[in-house]
Amino acid sequence: MKRIIILAMLAALILTDNVQAKSKKQPSEKDMAGYVMVYHKDADHGLHMAYSWDGYTWTAFNDDKPIMVGDTIAMQKGIRDPYIFRAPDGAFCVAMTDLHVFGKRDGVRTTEWERDGKKYDWGNNRGLVLLRSHDLIHWQRTNLDLSSLTCPTGEVDAEGNPLPWSEMGCAWAPEMITTEDGRIMMHFTTRFQRGRNHIRYVYMSDDFTHMTSNPQVLFTGPKDTEGHITKHVIDSDITLIDGIYHLFCTEHGHPRHAVSHSLTGPYTLVPFDDGVPQVHEAPMLWKLIGQQKWILMQDRYSMEPHNFYFCETTDLQNFTPIGYFDEPNCPLKRTNFSEQKHGAVVQVMKKELKRLIKYWQK
Template identity: 40%
Template sequence: MKRMSLWLVLFSLLLFQCQSKISKEDDQKGLSSFMPDVSSDQAFSAYLMVYFKDSDHSLHMALSPDGYTFTDINQGKAVIAGDTIAEQKGIRDPHIYRGPDGIFYLAMTDLHIFAQRDGLRKTEWQRPGEEFGWGNNRGFVLMKSSDLIHWSKANVILSDEFEGYDSLGCAWAPETTFDESKGKLMLYYTMRWKNGLNKMYYSYVNDAYDKLLTEPKLIFQYPKEVSYIDADITKVGEQYHMFYTPHDGMPGIKQAVSSKINQDYKYDSLWYDSEPEASEAPNVWKRIGEEKWVLMYDIYGIHPHNFGFRETSDFKHFEDLGHFNEGKMKASNFSSPKHGAVVHLTQSEAQNLANHWGLEMNFK
């Protein structure tokens, strides 16, 4: 009996030591050790949309538990003011991406097109419009976060990053993805030289998400000499679907597909939006737990601005879902969003974000 008691004591001490060791190791690993498996959407139960407004050139966020009704987390007001993070005192074109490390990567155009009107600049553009074109800017705002509340920030100015880029005309609409073959984050964006044609390029980004590692390289060549902008890449199976906006007549949404993330995209002449007015800024996001994807885009040719939505299961046939508050998709407490992007969240991530902003929403 004494031997049995001594054995139980020794076993309890050993179990306590093992548990203490595991706890210490988890503490050292930090939040990343508890991140969900991002290779599957089974861990997710909510959607986060980022967007901006022309009225304030700042970052806005909206949450949705079902992917149909989105509620702005700050009653339609900015969550991060553009004048606090951007060289030009304003941002446009926000895009959010969850990396394979579970970290959120937020990329935005550093540009304020109404800075002169708002007393932030003495001239219409940062540089002469006759030489550098409409809305000329020089770079991006890059931010990263593990909780969507606390963010690091970097201002990446291409003419400071690389020699010979003083004649850069614009750098717009950056989006982030992960190149599995390189094991690196990749930023892709619209760029032009002086007042020339806008085209789509890519660069690799360092792990700190504050510096471009490689010079811009063309990601796709449109078959006509026109501007083409706003690339958005989604991997489905072994294929990469890139939606973008060519200014080939009425601007709208086209698709190109490749088996490689940054090259060999095949031109497709079809238009994938269904709008009679000009559209841009496509963003594709998956419905959680379903083999369905939503193509969302900014219809800037109508007033007030609105988003359009189409749904597909094969990237060939698309069902119209209408516009915000004009069909299945609802914006409960905001209007006139511009250039949005959507990412999946876990229940705890969505609830923590809602609680932080005092938004009464429950995510199951």
């Protein structure tokens, strides 16, 4: 009898835990008190993380050493382009490109690229690295190999023959957004063989471990009269503001801004000027807590040392340049890191950030 009671109590506890896990909700902006940024560095191809209480002064965790090293989590022994996002259930999701662009230099492979560069072009890779956590400390990991998909791609080679997913040239810069019906949509850059880069999207499982739909084309560069894409488009970022989806991306090094009333498009380009002639990539828009103000952060990849460039906007139409990290007139400052690349920011609650700071202080 005692054994039956104990088993019943254990079953009740498990049921309660499951109900609580399912009932967790995404907190609102009024619950937020600070920010966490993720980025990578060419020097180590690992995942880095920094924090800020006000959105302007940033400090790296772990003294700017990786919080997670790429050679333990990625098939190519290196990660790039990390993006952080809070899922509908309140968990944090991070998605990254599984790619080491200096693999030969660093001794993780004997060739410049994983596959033939003449056939698959620069930086070719096959998949993404996915992470999920409720505390930003303990993570579950999934390695997503897109080249193993068997669904049609809609891509053809120079002779017009259909190309399978095994012929993909890249899967870069994944980012996520919550759909109106509470699903996770992930969008990322793709290329087939040496074709043009463009953006595709896919829906993900609630636990962020697998795709629940086939990838579909979301956004491309301009097309000629025969329907061929004429320019590369990479690094998409999508934000919903007042019923309008704002898509930022990079077209041959230059920022583009497109809008739509539907998450899956079609998107229409609108005039956009970030105030500088230099080329940038990896645009990411994030909101300042409690303010009608957003910061657009971009990666100045042509700059030595690498740095981020920032604009502010209150209406998503006019963007005011505020400069690079640590410039004399720029309000954004770094206290202990440099040469960061391809960053992304998420709002966090006070207890979440205090717990994270305490953990890394140990």
